[in-house]
Amino acid sequence: MPDRRTLSRWGFMVAGMLGAIAIIYGAKFVAPQAHGAPQPTWIVTFTLASALAAAWAMVFATLAFRRLDEFQRAASKFAWYWGGTLGLVVSLPAYVFVYLGGLHWLDPAHFHLGAELAFAFRLGYGIAVVSLLLGFLVALGVWRITRQ
Amino acid sequence: MKNRLKVLRAERDWSQAELAARLDVSRQSVNALETGKYDPSLPLAFKIARLFGQPIEAIFLDGDQG
Numbered sequence: 001m002p003d004r005r006t007l008s009r010w011g012f013m014v015a016g017m018l019g020a021i022a023i024i025y026g027a028k029f030v031a032p033q034a035h036g037a038p039q040p041t042w043i044v045t046f047t048l049a050s051a052l053a054a055a056w057a058m059v060f061a062t063l064a065f066r067r068l069d070e071f072q073r074a075a076s077k078f079a080w081y082w083g084g085t086l087g088l089v090v091s092l093p094a095y096v097f098v099y100l101g102g103l104h105w106l107d108p109a110h111f112h113l114g115a116e117l118a119f120a121f122r123l124g125y126g127i128a129v130v131s132l133l134l135g136f137l138v139a140l141g142v143w144r145i146t147r148q
Numbered sequence: 149m150k151n152r153l154k155v156l157r158a159e160r161d162w163s164q165a166e167l168a169a170r171l172d173v174s175r176q177s178v179n180a181l182e183t184g185k186y187d188p189s190l191p192l193a194f195k196i197a198r199l200f201g202q203p204i205e206a207i208f209l210d211g212d213q214g
Contacts, residue, residue, distance in 0.1 A: 006174070071177035071186050 009067035016060025020053035088132065095125050150209045154182045156200050170199055 002010070027049035031042045068076060097103075099121060103111035113121070157167050157178075164182070168175045171192070180186035188196065188208075197204045 003169070003174070005172075069173040069177050070189050070192060071180055072174060074186070 005067050005069075009064045012060045012064040012067065016057045016064065019060065020057040023049055023053040023056060084132070088129065091125070091129070099125075149187045149211070150184055151181065152207050152209075153178075153196070156202075156207065157182075171195055 024046075027045050030049075031039075031045035033042055065073070065076070098113070099118060101113045104113050153167075157164070162170075164178045165175050168178045171178070173192070177186070181188060193204050193208060197207055200207060
């Protein structure tokens with residue numbers, strides 16, 4: 001039987017995930033998706049909902065992290081740093097392969113990478129990687145400032 | 149870093165879970181500490197020392213002492 005600390009951590013994790021999913025799905029009722037061209041109302045509503053969902057998940061992730069003891073926190077930091085770094089390293093050749101049309105080369109019938117899709121793919125990868133690096137730099141800055 | 153946690157715990161006939169509860173850490177943490185796979189922070193080392201009523205250096209041995 002897990003101890004109370006572990007149970008409350010799991011509770012926060014489940015609440016964080018379910019709450020974030022509920023917020024995203026709830027946005028569907030506020031701004032139903034229309035067929036055809038993307039509607040500004042739909043775009044704004046879902047962007048705000050995703051920001052709210054991310055904030056919700058972040059709050060509960062923080063609460064769950066605080067329930068970890070120092071050994072578990074060390075494990076989490078190790079996994080995030082080295083796992084994240086390894087994932088980032090692996091993503092670069094994968095990105096180049098897809099961007100240059102590697103999927104089309106492997107399966108021409110299902111994958112087409114025109115100029116628009118290539119731009120969207122580059123933008124998506126860029127947002128993820130730049131956000132990750134900025135987050136790392138901000139966290140590093142905060143850590144140093146608060147310890148000087 | 150080597151330590152005498154397992155011996156001290158055995159002297160008191162405590163299980164790993166019992167020691168973990170007294171230190172407010174997980175049982176996995178106690179196991180990692182006992183096997184020397186994880187070195188505790190200073191606050192946790194002091195807490196352990198207080199719990200066993202011994203100075204830190206009587207529980208944790210640095211490499212040269214090992």
